[in-house]
Amino acid sequence: MLAAILSNTNFLSVFxxxxxxxxxxxxYYGVLGKSWVAAQGKTMEAFKQAxxxxxxxxxxxxPFLLSFVAxxxxxxxxxxxxxxxxxxxxxxxxxxxxxxxxxxxxTTVAVNNAFGGRRxxxxxxxxxxxxxxxxxxxxxxxxFGK
Numbered sequence: 001m002l003a004a005i006l007s008n009t010n011f012l013s014v015f016x017x018x019x020x021x022x023x024x025x026x027x028y029y030g031v032l033g034k035s036w037v038a039a040q041g042k043t044m045e046a047f048k049q050a051x052x053x054x055x056x057x058x059x060x061x062x063p064f065l066l067s068f069v070a071x072x073x074x075x076x077x078x079x080x081x082x083x084x085x086x087x088x089x090x091x092x093x094x095x096x097x098x099x100x101x102x103x104x105x106x107t108t109v110a111v112n113n114a115f116g117g118r119r120x121x122x123x124x125x126x127x128x129x130x131x132x133x134x135x136x137x138x139x140x141x142x143x144f145g146k
Contacts, residue, residue, distance in 0.1 A: 093142025
């Protein structure tokens with residue numbers, strides 16, 4: 001079964017979708033960086049000091065690598081969903097991505113942040129990022145097709 005799934009996967013579209021999503025994240029948090037830091041209850045100065053302390057270490061790169069791997073996994077799974085439904089189009093990809101976000105990502109981020117006592121704005125910013133990611137992944141996969 002796994003061999004059948006892997007042999008029917010368009011890995012170029014999965015990789016392209018993950019790259020596009022990763023670039024989106026860089027732009028998104030580049031624009032909302034100050035708001036994101038404030039939503040964590042931190043100052044930009046404290047945030048920059050913490051980042052400078054990690055500069056050049058594996059700890060500094062881990063979140064970026066992890067986000068790319070997560071986006072690869074999301075793209076692979078969303079490709080599987082589109083394959084299962086037999087609906088490959090930009091529209092179908094974006095709708096499927098939005099449903100996955102609403103059912104799985106938004107709910108998870110909201111619950112985790114609520115139990116962690118985090119600010120609502122942090123949930124809004126982070127969940128918004130993942131909505132953008134899944135919409136982009138869905139659009140790219142849908143555009144590439146099977």
